[in-house]
Amino acid sequence: MKQPLECPHPPEVLRQARSRIWPTLGRAYLRLAGWRIEGAFPEVPKCVAVVAPHTSNWDFTLGVAFMFAAGLRVSWLGKHALFKAPFRRMLRSLGGIPVDRRASHGVVGACVKAFEAAPALLLALAPEGTRKGVSQWKTGFYQIASEAGVPILPVGFDYRDHVIRLMPLFRPSGDREQDIPRIQALFEQVHGLRERPTEGPKG
Incomplete structure (x- = not known):
């Protein structure tokens, strides 16, 4: 029998006001899938x-399960067409x-x-910006964090180790040119569902 999933608790201001069923379902999904x-x-x-x-549509499912399991309130950007x-x-x-990528100059x-x-906000972004193979990260996340004066929380979805x-x-x-390679280096041992190289920043 698998052990109960150990899930860290977010700060009170970032907790989602949901019924108990959602954390239970989120944790059950992660536990049964071996995460x-x-x-x-x-x-x-x-x-x-x-x-x-970010290499697969399964990343979204995994992210939602994690959000439910932790009782976390998260904001994220998606194509307006969705x-x-x-x-x-x-x-x-x-x-x-919803974000209209044709007007990306106003997103930041x-x-x-x-x-x-907002008194509290966790904004989750995929710096690669797409599931397709890319060699460079987009840097909007860094610009947002810098201009808003907030820190960056690196989160890795490691499919090899299911962590x-x-x-x-x-x-x-x-210093964007110095900081982004340092952030990318944190993900060198994090393996997506589909492997691909990651290189320097892209504006």
Whole structure:
């Protein structure tokens, strides 16, 4: 018989007000699929969570299960085309924020304003920006964190070892060219469902 899943608790201000059934289902999914969680949530009310690598649609399912299991309130950005009936209400209830990529120049500013307006906010972003093979990370997550004055929480989905890794907070220095390679280096031993190389930053 498998042992109960040990799941860290997020700060009170980032906990989701849901019924007990959702954490139970989230933990059951992770346990039955053989996943475990390493690390702890930092005691901060606001941060940008960088989730990598992003190589499969299963990453979303895994992320939702983790969110439910931890009782965590998360916001994330998604293609505006996905937020249509009958899925619009469900995606928004899961923390989804529709983004029109054709107007990406305004996304960073909108996210910064959201951080300024909210007493607590965890914004989860995939720096690769796509499931397709990429050699460079997009750097919007870094710009958002820098301008909002919030730390970055690296989160790795390691499919080889079936581990969700919560890493120590990274605080941007303002030097993007120096910081992003340091953040990427944290994911060198994190294996996505589909392997691919990761190289330097992309604007």
